[in-house]
Amino acid sequence: MKKTTLFFLALFISAQLFSQTTPTQMIAKMGRGINLGNVMSAPIEGNWAPAVEETYFDDVKAKGFKTVRIPIRFDTYLTPLSSVNYTDAGGNYIGSSDDYTLSTAYLDRIEQVTDWALNKGLIAIIDVHGDHWFWDSYNASKDDYRTGADREAAVDRFKALWKAVSLRFKNKPDELLFEIMNEAYFSMSKADVDIINPAMLSIIREENPTRIVIVNGGGDNTYKAPQQMESSFLASDNYLMATFHYYVPFNFTSSGKEQYTDNDWGTQSDYDLLDTHFDQVKTWATNNGNIPVLLGEFGADNVNGHDYSTGQDGDHGGPDAASRKEYHRYVAKAAIDRGFAFTVWDAGEESNKTIYKVSDRTWVEDIIDALFDGVAATKEFNFDTDGDAEGWGNLTVSGGIATGSTSVYATTTAAVDASSFNYAHVLLKNNTSNGMLRMSFPQESDNTKRTFINIDNITENNSDFEYIDFDCTGLDGWTATVNDIKFHVKDNGNAAFVADGTIEIDKIIFDANSSLSTSTIPKKLKDVIVSSDNGTIYVKGANLKAVYSITGVLLENANLSHGIYLVVVTKNNQTEVVKLVI
Template identity: 35%
Template sequence: MKTALIYSALTVLLTQASFAETSPSEMVRQLGAGINIGNVMSAPQEGNWAKPIEPFYFEDIRAVGFDHVRIPVRWDQHTDQSPPYRIDPDWLLRVKTVIEWAQDEDLKVVLNAHGEHWFIEACGKREEFYCSPENWQRMLAIWAQISAYFSDQPDALLFELINEPYFHLSKKVVDKLNQELLAIVRKHNPTRNVLITGGGANSIHAPMQIDPAFIQSDPHLIAWFHYHWPNTFTKYPETKNSQPTWGTGEDIAFLEDNFLRVKQWADQHQIPIYLGEYGVNNSSDPRSRALYFKKVKETAKSLGFADAIWCAGPKAKKVVYYREKRQWDKNSLDGLFSDSEQ
């Protein structure tokens, strides 16, 4: 009997520890280096653009030194078009299974709403009020279900409310969206860390659009930005007048200055930063690509940002991990990790 009681007490303590509250700053530190598993669960249907995710992905990701994964997920095609906007239970279970495969490898997970073009592109960027009440209620319903379904997950799972809303939605609309989605999330996840950005301006300017009062209203927020500048290098050769090389003193100074601007804003508003995407086309010069990754990583780390490299699968232009072959792009890894980190 005594042994059983001790075992029961230990079980409770371990369970409480796994769900212990982690501050945003500490969580960003723990997130460290990450990778996106892009173009899989964010496709209209998983498997449309790349083979479905398998457990060995996370084994390989952890083995080379990553600390977390960002899993872009599209919910639209798995959600009813009419109220109550029910998400397919099989899709929720599939997402949960993938998350737990990552957790089995001691990887933290960022889960988001990604590729929700039906919502983001329905209205114009100049509009101060969202144009479709039906779409708005559907998005709120999606997050109500995500929030409830994953509420029993440890705090190693983070929610990112919506990917890149700023290309089509104004600052005012995204501020309101952030407020209403967070209120829904907090009903079941009062202390889970949530990643947010602003509307109306992209890249380093996106988080700076967030309403400061909103930041101060909740102690478990992390601001994020994406960095694909200069696109005359990162999107070579598809961007007009682009070039395959990067790495002059001016190039590096431009990157460092941009990141410093984000850091100064973050310090002013007392919110930690997550660099959720950065990447370079594989058609670029390999040495330049490695140097770019190295400088992004060094600069982000020196400023206390967590980061996640964008990797979009074998058919995409930005590939770090060739999933089907279980092989890594060596130049990319050379830039992402020093010998001491691998």
């Protein structure tokens, strides 16, 4: 196993570490994501694509995705309706959700897969996706259509599904989300979904009172679907997230099929139509208490209808290469620019919409480029020797170091992509007797106010440079592009800004890393080194108390696989948690 060493990634065991993540904070963390399509949503995993392995999540993480939506079908593993006698001799309904059992082995498999994602630091979504038997029970044109006692039985069977899932996953971290139904609007009316959503939410809340639940409406599809939900329902629960799917225009996105013939996309009218649709969703979300929005699916058929499993183009053509790439680029940008997260649709190389090829663990790179267009690894302000202050005020640059003698250092031209970069790092030398560094930026909900992040106990009268790390994840105003950013030097516990010396800044970095601390940085765990070698974690300079998985499971400190671990250490009667990636 690769040997890794991390220094000073210290987090207090506190309410802040384990506190519930709000939907607004979560949507900011989710950013760009992908669907594990056609795998667990098949009647049996492996029918439509190879069964998922842990390496899939390694590859997803390495590519820069933050979220994996996992479409799942439960029908095969849930007691069938035909096995239950739910009516009496008079045809009256006598059944209940207790008549149905979800396979423990299948729950074990789902837990294994979701834990793989969570242990890589990804956000995972359990999406009830392939259970058309339920939503089609509301559609008179479908074979599964049911009325009367048969309908009641179908509802109870669906309740049993959510009871089992809710109970099994109740102790998982916030980063596991539930999605009640996938595209039920093709068979269920607005009124139907308005009944089912709160019924299933009530079941989920019995075991998961603050887990984020993803919801959608009935009776209309694509960007109109979330707008069908009642405002009273959305306001009734503080942990809801809305979703919609986007495959407009279908004549283009499904042009690998014979009946759809529009192979190009990207005119001004194409852009304008998409912007109009996304603006409608944004306005609706704003009017409903700024409910966060996930674009749960979008995509277009493979170029020329290409089948990556056979290496052959399709018989009926398909999108041209430039149009397919541009469609993915523009939809992804439209979502991120409006503060939405997204999970692009990918169903593997045997499907008509391919991004990841499991056979050789490679990607359709032009689509990856499109999805991450404009995303840099970091946004940095390096103060070069030319005296350029990089747009920051109250700083004098000399020899690559920006020096300030006032208490506030500010810019209005930062242009930080908050959808990609949740962390800020200031490499500074604090030559004052003041021990707090504050970061602030305007709030989105009220731009006359600012959001503040205070880092206490920075080293005073310091002779060394140290990184000060700020976590902006999910904070009000940290969305889309942030330009107005200030750093304030303050006295600990003193409301006034104090400047009794100088601050020297080497660089300011915005990225997706929680810490840039190094061994030369004096932090609370000074001289403590946490490392791993051959699957065992070692601590030097403190006492190792316990090792937990990222999901909170106590582990034996041996034979640990690649992943993220929480290492509890004690020093000087203080208990700290170190996040270690091995």
